[in-house]
Each structure stands twice: as C-alpha cells, then as structure tokens.
Amino acid sequence: MSQNKFSVSSFSSLLTPKILAFIKFGITGVSGLCIDFALTWFFKDKLGFNKFVANGIGFTAAVMSNYIIHRNWTFKDNKSKPGLQFTAFFMVSLIGLLLNSAIIFLLDNMMHVNFYISKAAAIFTVFFWNFSANYFFVFKTPDKRKSI
Numbered sequence: 001m002s003q004n005k006f007s008v009s010s011f012s013s014l015l016t017p018k019i020l021a022f023i024k025f026g027i028t029g030v031s032g033l034c035i036d037f038a039l040t041w042f043f044k045d046k047l048g049f050n051k052f053v054a055n056g057i058g059f060t061a062a063v064m065s066n067y068i069i070h071r072n073w074t075f076k077d078n079k080s081k082p083g084l085q086f087t088a089f090f091m092v093s094l095i096g097l098l099l100n101s102a103i104i105f106l107l108d109n110m111m112h113v114n115f116y117i118s119k120a121a122a123i124f125t126v127f128f129w130n131f132s133a134n135y136f137f138v139f140k141t142p143d144k145r146k147s148i
Contacts, residue, residue: 018135021074021075021135022131022135024073024074025070025074025130025131025134025135026127028066028069028070028073028074029066029123029127029130031065031066031069032062032063032065032066033062033123035058035061035062035065036058036059036061036062036123037058037116037119038058039054039057039058039061039062040054040055040057040058040059040119041054041058042054043057043058051104051108051115052101052104055100055101055104055119056097056101059093059096059097059100060097063089063090063093066093067086067089067090070089070134070139071085071139074139075134075135075139077139080139085138085139088137088138089134089138092129092130092133092134092137092138093130095129095133096126096129096130099122099125099126099129100119100122100123100126101122103118103121103122103125103126104118104119104122107121107122
C-alpha cells in the first residue's frame with residue numbers, strides 16, 4: 001500500500017522540529033488571542049475597566065492557557081518541574097506584556113491608532129519575543145527533537 005504523498009504525516013516529516021514548534025506555537029497563540037481579546041473586550045467595554053487593566057487581565061488568562069497547551073502539546077515537556085517552568089514562562093510573558101503595553105501606548109495614545117488595531121500589532125510583534133524566549137529558555141531540553 002503506497003503512502004499518499006500529500007498526507008499530514010508526510011508533510012510533517014518535512015518540517016524541522018523548530019519549524020513544527022513554531023507552527024504549534026502559532027496555533028496555540030490563536031487560542032490565546034481569542035481568550036485575550038474576549039476578556040479584554042469584556043472587562044474594558046462591558047465592565048468599564050481601564051484599558052491597561054483589561055489588557056492585563058486578558059493577557060494573563062491567555063498566558064495561563066497557553067502554558068498548559070505549550071507544556072503538553074507544543075513542546076511536550078512534562079519532565080520539567082511545573083512550578084519553576086511556569087514561573088519562567090510567566091516571566092517571559094510578563095516581559096511580553098510590558099512590550100505589548102508599550103506598543104499599545106505608543107500606537108493608541110501617541111499615534112491615535114484604534115485600540116484594537118494597536119493591540120493586534122502588539123500581539124503580532126510580541127509573538128516573536130515569546131516564541132524565541134520559550135523555545136530557547138523555558139522549554140529548553142538537551143535534544144529538541146525528543147521534545148517536539
């Protein structure tokens with residue numbers, strides 16, 4: 001029986017572990033984006049919270065969700081101590097939040113770009129910081145091929 005050359009398994013075998021992790025990180029990021037935007041909108045527009053407080057709530061909820069998914073799916077790293085690993089993940093994400101807020105402040109407050117467009121630009125930019133820091137620091141394993 002011949003294998004279909006367009007199957008998912010044949011496609012994934014062409015991907016390096018780093019590229020596969022990047023794709024999984026992006027997929028997980030979309031789920032985090034949905035959580036982040038939904039909670040930011042709810043707290044900002046429905047409950048009247050300050051936009052930076054609402055942004056922090058949305059971002060923090062997305063971070064917690066993303067950590068669980070990254071640990072169990074993106075990087076498959078169940079051997080590291082979860083408390084220490086989550087602390088490192090949260091610190092990387094906190095730096096990401098500071099970058100995220102700075103970009104939103106610059107675009108929204110200084111350049112008067114729509115808040116949600118500013119937030120989307122911030123998320124896109126901070127994505128690359130988060131992936132790099134998590135891949136090389138938080139979920140670092142001696143052999144990445146075994147962890148992905």
